[in-house]
Amino acid sequence: MSNAKEKTKNSFGTKILHGNLLYTLISILVGFVVGAILLQAAGISAGEAYGKLVTGVFGKPKFIVWAIVYASPIILTGLSVAFSFQTGVFNIGAEGQYVVGTLAACIVGVFVKVPAVIHVPLCLIAAALAGGLWSMIVAVLKVKRGINEVLSFIMFNWIAYYLSNYVVNIPAVHKEGGGEATKDILESATMLIRSESLQEVLGSGASYNIFVAVIAAVVIAFILNRTTLGYKLKAVGFNRHAAEYGGINSNREIMTAMSISGALAGMGGACQLMGMGMRISQFSSQESFGFQGITVALIGSTNPIGCIFAGLFYGAMKYGGTKLSLVNAPSEIVDIIMGTIIFFIAIAHVFKRLLLSYAGNKKAKGEGGAK
Amino acid sequence: MFLRNLGLLINATMTYTPPLLLAALGSCFSERSGVVNIGIEGMMTIGAFVGAAMALTCGNPWIAFLVGGLAGALFGLLHAMACVSFQADQTISGTAINFLAPGLAVFLCKAIYDGSSDTPAVDISAKLPKVFDGIFPVGSFWDNVLSNYSVAYLSLVLVAVIWFVFYKTRFGMRLRAVGESPEACDTLGINVYRLRYICVILSGFLAGLGGAYITLATVSQFRPIVIVGQGFMAISAVIFGKFKPQGALLACLLFGFCNGVKVLATSSNVVSPNLISMIPYIVTILALVLFVGTARVPAANGKPFQKAK
Numbered sequence: 089m090s091n092a093k094e095k096t097k098n099s100f101g102t103k104i105l106h107g108n109l110l111y112t113l114i115s116i117l118v119g120f121v122v123g124a125i126l127l128q129a130a131g132i133s134a135g136e137a138y139g140k141l142v143t144g145v146f147g148k149p150k151f152i153v154w155a156i157v158y159a160s161p162i163i164l165t166g167l168s169v170a171f172s173f174q175t176g177v178f179n180i181g182a183e184g185q186y187v188v189g190t191l192a193a194c195i196v197g198v199f200v201k202v203p204a205v206i207h208v209p210l211c212l213i214a215a216a217l218a219g220g221l222w223s224m225i226v227a228v229l230k231v232k233r234g235i236n237e238v239l240s241f242i243m244f245n246w247i248a249y250y251l252s253n254y255v256v257n258i259p260a261v262h263k264e265g266g267g268e269a270t271k272d273i274l275e276s277a278t279m280l281i282r283s284e285s286l287q288e289v290l291g292s293g294a295s296y297n298i299f300v301a302v303i304a305a306v307v308i309a310f311i312l313n314r315t316t317l318g319y320k321l322k323a324v325g326f327n328r329h330a331a332e333y334g335g336i337n338s339n340r341e342i343m344t345a346m347s348i349s350g351a352l353a354g355m356g357g358a359c360q361l362m363g364m365g366m367r368i369s370q371f372s373s374q375e376s377f378g379f380q381g382i383t384v385a386l387i388g389s390t391n392p393i394g395c396i397f398a399g400l401f402y403g404a405m406k407y408g409g410t411k412l413s414l415v416n417a418p419s420e421i422v423d424i425i426m427g428t429i430i431f432f433i434a435i436a437h438v439f440k441r442l443l444l445s446y447a448g449n450k451k452a453k454g455e456g457g458a459k
Numbered sequence: 460m461f462l463r464n465l466g467l468l469i470n471a472t473m474t475y476t477p478p479l480l481l482a483a484l485g486s487c488f489s490e491r492s493g494v495v496n497i498g499i500e501g502m503m504t505i506g507a508f509v510g511a512a513m514a515l516t517c518g519n520p521w522i523a524f525l526v527g528g529l530a531g532a533l534f535g536l537l538h539a540m541a542c543v544s545f546q547a548d549q550t551i552s553g554t555a556i557n558f559l560a561p562g563l564a565v566f567l568c569k570a571i572y573d574g575s576s577d578t579p580a581v582d583i584s585a586k587l588p589k590v591f592d593g594i595f596p597v598g599s600f601w602d603n604v605l606s607n608y609s610v611a612y613l614s615l616v617l618v619a620v621i622w623f624v625f626y627k628t629r630f631g632m633r634l635r636a637v638g639e640s641p642e643a644c645d646t647l648g649i650n651v652y653r654l655r656y657i658c659v660i661l662s663g664f665l666a667g668l669g670g671a672y673i674t675l676a677t678v679s680q681f682r683p684i685v686i687v688g689q690g691f692m693a694i695s696a697v698i699f700g701k702f703k704p705q706g707a708l709l710a711c712l713l714f715g716f717c718n719g720v721k722v723l724a725t726s727s728n729v730v731s732p733n734l735i736s737m738i739p740y741i742v743t744i745l746a747l748v749l750f751v752g753t754a755r756v757p758a759a760n761g762k763p764f765q766k767a768k
Contacts, residue, residue, distance in 0.1 A: 423562030
């Protein structure tokens with residue numbers, strides 16, 4: 089009886105030691121320690137800054153809601169990058185797909201007049217199609233002409249950037265009465281929560297865009313783990329040649345994967361627009377939602393469900409970071425913490441090896457003692 | 460009039476090309492030795508900040524330029540530690556650097572300059588000197604063509620030097636070999652780790668110089684958006700140039716030229732500046748599809764190497 093208990097405890101322990109979660113948590117801890125050291129070195133109280141970060145996110149229900157609203161688009165760009173990683177492609181173009189997704193959703197949101205039940209899904213579909221198409225062009229260039237996708241993704245990011253600025257300034261789209269932005273999307277296209285009693289608790293900025301992100305994550309997890317398509321995609325990502333030998337058309341799978349990945353990033357754009365932005369402003373520099381997606385994918389170990397939590401974490405840090413100026417701490421400390429976390433995730437396998445060999449030694453010693 | 464415009468075009472090309480070229484040459488070193496370095500962007504940003512800050516404190520542009528390079532090299536060292544010693548995923552480590560280095564640059568800027576994310580403007584005496592300045596009448600063809608910052612010429616010379624190192628020296632041969640088959644090099648007694656460390660640190664150094672060039676010559680001030688995207692353009696130039704220094708030069712000149720066209724066309728105000736701004740990127744894609752085609756990536760690129768025990 090006690091033996092069986094010991095066994096389950098042991099397997100639980102080994103499971104933790106072999107999984108990714110423990111090392112991600114260690115990396116997060118290290119990130120905060122490094123951030124604290126820098127803050128102190130710059131003569132800023134780390135306790136005060138981190139305190140503001142925590143109260144800034146958890147102080148009021150509406151703060152938590154804002155953090156979640158911030159998180160939703162990054163969860164989707166994170167999913168986009170994570171999905172591409174699974175197939176062995178590095179979607180550094182999520183930024184551009186995000187931008188064209190926002191554009192498509194904005195145009196449908198401003199000009200199409202239908203009831204909300206149809207309007208919201210219509211905008212999301214438009215964004216997904218735009219993002220998917222944007223990424224598919226890159227996929228076609230890769231598959232048909234052998235053009236390195238990292239290169240064309242970077243080019244397409246910039247083309248999307250200037251395309252957006254161009255569209256913002258078209259008179260028919262431009263906001264009337266000045267302001268470097270488009271018209272607001274129609275009320276029927278927003279994802280804001282309308283119920284007044286709910287608004288009282290959650291704040292007026294509350295939107296339900298998080299549900300789009302969570303549903304997308306669950307669907308992607310299902311596709312990857314439970315469908316033939318997911319099996320094929322992962323096989324191509326694992327070993328392209330072996331997959332082809334097994335009868336999988338790897339070119340076609342790569343095009344499918346990149347299109348889906350682009351569609352996810354595009355939906356991220358729609359969620360940002362319909363859940364918090366309401367209009368597109370002229371860019372003065374890239375907004376980095378795509379690059380933040382890379383971070384989310386990495387912290388979430390490229391696991392779709394992991395991306396939800398990683399995205400929430402990033403969203404909270406990003407929202408909390410906006411309040412750091414209240415205690416005179418530079419909000420860039422958030423970037424430094426995030427960078428340190430990713431850096432330690434990159435070398436996590438070193439800790440893993442160390443801990444495992446330590447645990448192995450201990451176990452061997454224990455067994456030796458029993459004999 | 461035509462000659463004047465041509466002069467302006469060459470001038471605009473030579474303004475935009477050098478920082479890109481310096482970073483691209485750095486990227487060549489890293490990629491050819493088998494280490495993917497997408498951290499170039501971050502290394503340029505820290506170089507840009509440190510360059511500006513040094514110029515503001517010590518007043519000597521050349522020292523500032525070099526220290527900017529060293530700041531980039533420091534992050535190169537970090538990348539090398541992760542990728543070479545710890546066999547980390549190179550893309551992940553590079554992404555980390557793209558958050559760490561720009562974050563640190565703006566953080567330090569705010570800590571030093573009273574919470575401002577921009578540094579004060581660098582005084583003209585602390586800026587990198589122009590050659591042939593004031594010899595030709597201002598605005599004349601030769602003035603536009605020749606009075607560029609001295610580092611612009613230096614970066615062109617550097618291409619020849621690096622070409623020589625790559626193809627005519629033992630070190631260059633080894634670095635190319637290590638990028639193709641580190642295992643084979645290892646059995647022949649080449650120290651793969653040391654070689655990759657040198658190459659990745661050099662890539663950070665050159666990227667840092669590229670960043671410092673921007674704040675010490677073209678923009679003469681650090682701002683958070685001073686680099687945005689140029690590191691990635693440098694990486695693109697290297698892929699476009701098929702991982703060769705001379706290829707990277709052509710790609711950077713093409714980017715610089717398109718940018719020059721953009722500057723001139725924008726001032727003429729006929730077409731929307733946003734549409735004109737797309738030209739460099741569309742031309743790149745078209746050139747790839749029509750002329751350049753597949754770039755063969757060094758075989759060991761992106762793969763961590765662990766020495767056999």
